[in-house]
Amino acid sequence: MGTLLQVKDLRTEFHTQDGVVHAVNGVTFHVDEGETLGLVGESGCGKSVSVLSVMRLIPQPPGKIPAGEVMFQGRDLLKVDDEEIRSVRGNKIAMVFQDPMTSLNPVLTINTQISESLELHLGMTKEQARKRAIELLKMVGIPEAEGRIDDYPHQFSGGMRQRVMIAMALSCSPQLLIADEPTTALDVTIQAQIIDIVKRLKRELGMAIIWITHDLGIIAGLADRINVMYAGFVIESASNKEIFANPLHPYTLGLLGSIPRLDAALKSKLTPIEGLPPDLIEMPKGCPFYDRCRHRTEKCANENPPLDLGAVRHWVACWNWQDVQKARSKQ
Amino acid sequence: MATLAASLPTQTRARSPQMWLLRRILTNPPAALGALVILLMLFAAIFAPLIAPYPYDQQNLDYIEKGPSAAHWFGTDGLGRDMFSRIVWGARSAVFVIVMVTAVSLALGVPLGAIAGYFGGWADTIIMRAADILFAFPGMLFVFFIAATIKPGIINWAREIGLSDLARTGYLDYAVVIIALGVIGWAGLARMIRAQVMTIKEREFVIGARATGVPAWRVILRHILPNAITPIIVAMSMGLGDIALSEGYLSFLGIGLQPPAPSWGNIIAENAGRYWRRFPEMIWLVFIPGLVLAAIVFAFNFFGDGLNEALNPEIVD
Amino acid sequence: MAAFVIRRLLWLPILLFFVSLITFALGVYGPGDPIKVLLGIRANPETIERLRHEYGFDQPFHIQYLRYVANALQGNFGYSLVKYRDQPVGGLIAHALPVTIQLNLVAIFLGLGIGVPLGLLAGLKRDTWIDLLIRGLVIAGISLPIIFLNPVLTFIFSRRHDIVLTAANLRFSIGPLLPMVQGYWDGIFSAKVILPAFIESLGIIAVMTRQMRAGMIEVLSEDYIRTARAKGLRERVVIVRHAMRNALIPIATILGLMMGGLVAGSFLVENWFGVPGVGALAFDALFSRDYYITMALVLLIAVAYVLSNLLVDLTYGLLDPRIRKA
Numbered sequence: 001m002g003t004l005l006q007v008k009d010l011r012t013e014f015h016t017q018d019g020v021v022h023a024v025n026g027v028t029f030h031v032d033e034g035e036t037l038g039l040v041g042e043s044g045c046g047k048s049v050s051v052l053s054v055m056r057l058i059p060q061p062p063g064k065i066p067a068g069e070v071m072f073q074g075r076d077l078l079k080v081d082d083e084e085i086r087s088v089r090g091n092k093i094a095m096v097f098q099d100p101m102t103s104l105n106p107v108l109t110i111n112t113q114i115s116e117s118l119e120l121h122l123g124m125t126k127e128q129a130r131k132r133a134i135e136l137l138k139m140v141g142i143p144e145a146e147g148r149i150d151d152y153p154h155q156f157s158g159g160m161r162q163r164v165m166i167a168m169a170l171s172c173s174p175q176l177l178i179a180d181e182p183t184t185a186l187d188v189t190i191q192a193q194i195i196d197i198v199k200r201l202k203r204e205l206g207m208a209i210i211w212i213t214h215d216l217g218i219i220a221g222l223a224d225r226i227n228v229m230y231a232g233f234v235i236e237s238a239s240n241k242e243i244f245a246n247p248l249h250p251y252t253l254g255l256l257g258s259i260p261r262l263d264a265a266l267k268s269k270l271t272p273i274e275g276l277p278p279d280l281i282e283m284p285k286g287c288p289f290y291d292r293c294r295h296r297t298e299k300c301a302n303e304n305p306p307l308d309l310g311a312v313r314h315w316v317a318c319w320n321w322q323d324v325q326k327a328r329s330k331q
Numbered sequence: 332m333a334t335l336a337a338s339l340p341t342q343t344r345a346r347s348p349q350m351w352l353l354r355r356i357l358t359n360p361p362a363a364l365g366a367l368v369i370l371l372m373l374f375a376a377i378f379a380p381l382i383a384p385y386p387y388d389q390q391n392l393d394y395i396e397k398g399p400s401a402a403h404w405f406g407t408d409g410l411g412r413d414m415f416s417r418i419v420w421g422a423r424s425a426v427f428v429i430v431m432v433t434a435v436s437l438a439l440g441v442p443l444g445a446i447a448g449y450f451g452g453w454a455d456t457i458i459m460r461a462a463d464i465l466f467a468f469p470g471m472l473f474v475f476f477i478a479a480t481i482k483p484g485i486i487n488w489a490r491e492i493g494l495s496d497l498a499r500t501g502y503l504d505y506a507v508v509i510i511a512l513g514v515i516g517w518a519g520l521a522r523m524i525r526a527q528v529m530t531i532k533e534r535e536f537v538i539g540a541r542a543t544g545v546p547a548w549r550v551i552l553r554h555i556l557p558n559a560i561t562p563i564i565v566a567m568s569m570g571l572g573d574i575a576l577s578e579g580y581l582s583f584l585g586i587g588l589q590p591p592a593p594s595w596g597n598i599i600a601e602n603a604g605r606y607w608r609r610f611p612e613m614i615w616l617v618f619i620p621g622l623v624l625a626a627i628v629f630a631f632n633f634f635g636d637g638l639n640e641a642l643n644p645e646i647v648d
Numbered sequence: 649m650a651a652f653v654i655r656r657l658l659w660l661p662i663l664l665f666f667v668s669l670i671t672f673a674l675g676v677y678g679p680g681d682p683i684k685v686l687l688g689i690r691a692n693p694e695t696i697e698r699l700r701h702e703y704g705f706d707q708p709f710h711i712q713y714l715r716y717v718a719n720a721l722q723g724n725f726g727y728s729l730v731k732y733r734d735q736p737v738g739g740l741i742a743h744a745l746p747v748t749i750q751l752n753l754v755a756i757f758l759g760l761g762i763g764v765p766l767g768l769l770a771g772l773k774r775d776t777w778i779d780l781l782i783r784g785l786v787i788a789g790i791s792l793p794i795i796f797l798n799p800v801l802t803f804i805f806s807r808r809h810d811i812v813l814t815a816a817n818l819r820f821s822i823g824p825l826l827p828m829v830q831g832y833w834d835g836i837f838s839a840k841v842i843l844p845a846f847i848e849s850l851g852i853i854a855v856m857t858r859q860m861r862a863g864m865i866e867v868l869s870e871d872y873i874r875t876a877r878a879k880g881l882r883e884r885v886v887i888v889r890h891a892m893r894n895a896l897i898p899i900a901t902i903l904g905l906m907m908g909g910l911v912a913g914s915f916l917v918e919n920w921f922g923v924p925g926v927g928a929l930a931f932d933a934l935f936s937r938d939y940y941i942t943m944a945l946v947l948l949i950a951v952a953y954v955l956s957n958l959l960v961d962l963t964y965g966l967l968d969p970r971i972r973k974a
Contacts, residue, residue, distance in 0.1 A: 055878060057874060057877055057878060082883075086882065087880060088880065089877070089878055089879060089880035090878060090879035090880035090881075091880055094878070095875075095878040097871060097874065097875060099871060102871040102872065103872055103874070103875045104872055105872040105875070105890050106872070107893045107894055108889070116879065116881065116889075117879045117880070120880060121880060361783075361784060361787075460662075463659075464663055464666045464667060464670070466953070467663055467667055467949075467950040467953050467954060468670075468949070468950060471914075472912065472915070472930055472945070472946070472949070473946070475915075475934060476671075476674065476934060476942060476946070477674065479934050480675070572791065576793055579795060580793070580795060580916065583795045583916075596795065599793075599796065599799075600795065603795070603798075603799040614800075617796070617800065621793060621796030621799075621800065622796070624793050624795075624796060625788075625791050625793055625796055626791075628790075628791040628792075628793065629787065632787045632790065633787060636783075636787065
């Protein structure tokens with residue numbers, strides 16, 4: 001399988017009154033055709049900002065992308081003109097956002113909002129677009145789609161709205177779907193439904209997916225590969241199985257320790273990660289996880305580890321990953 | 332971008348809030364300019380007798396209708412009065428009216444609004460309905476109406492209690508203006524205070540204070556009002572310009588301050604009326620007092636705007 | 649909803665009762681005797697007494713008030729006592745009201761036509777010099793006192809006799825120090841409407857610009873705008889189709905509230921430019937103690953205020969489907 005999207009050394013910063021917020025600090029990752037990449041991390045770690053930067057959807061100002069390369073189908077999306085990036089957005093790369101309650105325009109009908117992509121990218125007429133929009137709504141499992149196509153977003157429940165968002169995103173059969181925490185704002189039962197719909201549609205349509213979440217439980221059942229992000233860095237990258245079986249970064253380990261497991265012994269306690277992520281305005285010189293790390297050494301305080309350490313097909317940004325591995329196996 | 336903004340770390344830096352506010356206003360050029368003009372007006376008002384080269388009502392009939400010169404910076408009017416002196420003294424009138432009207436509005440609006448918001452019930456209903464009624468009156472028309480109406484009453488009353496000298500001097504005109512504007516001014520303030528009090532009343536520290544048996548007036552004075560003060564200051568700073576403007580209009584119409592008492596409004600009125608036909612050469616007589624009045628309103632608006640921006644900054648800015 | 653409307657409508661007569669009582673009391677006890685104004689200071693005391701009796705001013709206050717209310721309920725708002733002697737107040741207002749409404753409509757159109765695009769531009773170019781310039785101009789616009797604008801603009805256009813009146817047509821009274829120009833109104837389609845309408849529109853421009861700017865800034869930060877951009881829509885489409893409609897909702901509310909102000913004329917502007925509207929009538933009435941006219945105008949404006957507030961609450965949903973269906 002070929003590489004669909006290759007992001008190299010992407011940096012994004014926000015110029016605020018209090019100083020420059022370094023939201024993304026040189027992130028490199030790729031997505032292969034048809035694969036699902038999980039982007040995991042706590043809120044504020046830069047996972048949303050990096051994919052928004054890929055789409056050039058960062059508001060500028062205050063945002064700025066001072067460096068990086070986003071190769072997609074042979075061109076650098078950060079360098080192409082506005083016309084060209086627009087022909088990619090919604091067409092080749094589509095997005096589903098976190099909050100379905102606020103992500104749909106309240107004063108436009110569902111038909112208008114789905115049809116406009118179809119008319120724009122596929123050159124459909126209003127009638128064709130409407131027919132296709134109804135098909136799309138059926139595809140994401142909205143009952144009586146014909147009757148609901150002219151409704152407004154407020155007439156739908158949260159879960160239904162997220163289905164509409166998915167229908168909208170998939171309207172032009174994109175090669176890449178970016179799902180930015182699409183289930184975070186929903187009830188648990190609805191979450192499962194949405195995940196099932198996406199899984200099914202992926203089988204049917206074969207697009208690649210970047211799924212962003214802070215919930216490792218969700219990503220375990222979805223992703224082929226997982227990138228863990230922290231303070232604007234990718235700190236660990238490996239296959240789904242490998243991350244769960246053999247986490248090498250102390251932060252990943254901490255994340256795994258803080259999810260409840262049904263199969264764990266009742267005695268074992270949840271262990272939250274102590275402390276807070278670093279101030280993104282005054283970034284530390286060394287490893288960003290230094291303050292919270294149990295395995296830190298002097299080297300960590302002075303040198304930020306690159307993401308090229310670790311085992312075979314398993315990259316980690318930690319000087320002491322072997323200690324982490326050893327400590328874990330002792331437990 | 333709401334979610335984006337929320338996901339960014341927001342920095343709260345420990346600084347003295349007053350210094351922080353001052354810095355934000357001074358680094359906002361229009362607001363700083365507004366502050367400067369306001370200070371200038373205060374200075375002129377306080378030191379008017381020292382600044383003004385002539386008494387505001389001194390006539391020099393040998394030297395009338397002269398344009399600006401070294402002796403008379405803003406020229407002289409039809410009675411040979413020095414325009415610069417009249418305008419400087421006009422600042423004193425304006426400041427006096429602004430301060431007094433604000434005081435009257437505060438004295439009525441703060442207790443009424445606080446009572447309405449804190450106790451609710453019938454007190455709230457009566458006070459807020461009364462404010463409603465005032466709002467239903469057509470804004471400026473009502474002020475003019477009240478001023479025109481109470482003026483003869485006040486003068487008669489002053490005569491009756493043996494103050495006919497006072498009735499002649501024109502000091503009562505100030506009272507008329509202040510009462511007319513104050514009567515209107517309290518209602519908006521009371522509404523705002525009420526809304527503030529109603530929200531703050533539900534906060535934990537207030538509930539705590541009430542639970543420990545602190546008397547109501549003390550809860551309001553000590554715990555609620557200090558927390559309600561910011562939005563009130565912003566709204567009031569915007570309103571101060573309107574007070575100056577209203578005084579100008581009232582005096583312009585002859586129901587506010589009467590000549591020879593110096594008011595920017597009656598200076599404009601006198602000259603606009605008298606020199607209408609000779610405008611091209613006499614324009615400064617209207618232009619200068621008009622610009623001064625405009626500058627003050629301008630200054631309060633800019634200052635209020637800057638204060639508002641400083642106190643309500645958006646997150647990603 | 650129905651209960652809400654009924655409660656508001658029930659409040660209207662109570663409000664009118666208080667408004668009329670206050671106005672009546674101010675009229676009767678305040679500004680001195682209209683008969684004296686009518687007859688001059690040197691009038692014969694007997695004549696004064698006779699006229700007072702004729703007009704019922706010798707009756708106790710509550711009798712006068714009740715009689716007024718009873719007449720008003722039958723559509724009789726009394727007669728002019730002074731300037732338009734013995735003409736019914738209803739008729740005077742019926743003549744003046746259309747003029748003021750027309751002038752105000754022109755002012756509102758000017759306000760919308762200038763304010764909305766300015767606010768849109770300022771919101772889109774937020775924090776650039778364009779934004780600063782627009783905000784500065786708007787604040788300048790509302791800061792210029794009418795009493796300053798009137799003579800200065802008239803002066804500037806004094807050679808354009810199609811816009812302002814020729815000096816020969818001007819008639820001044822320096823009585824209450826207000827230069828007055830009277831009776832040359834040619835309707836809103838003459839060029840003479842430009843200056844008064846422009847001056848009256850300055851405040852509206854300011855409100856519209858501020859609201860539109862704030863609205864655009866708020867709407868542009870909404871998630872659904874990001875969604876629209878993520879679809880690859882052109883920025884123009886994002887702004888016109890997705891942002892502007894949402895930003896215009898509060899503008900519609902403000903317009904609704906302004907409907908109440910339609911019937912109130914600015915007497916500073918109307919007097920100066922010789923517009924024979926409600927403002928000019930109110931001014932005459934106020935200064936000649938013609939208090940039946942003042943009363944009726946105050947009541948009219950109070951009713952308009954309450955009704956327009958109600959109207960806004962009721963029709964708020966027209967533009968916003970979230971409320972329409974609720």
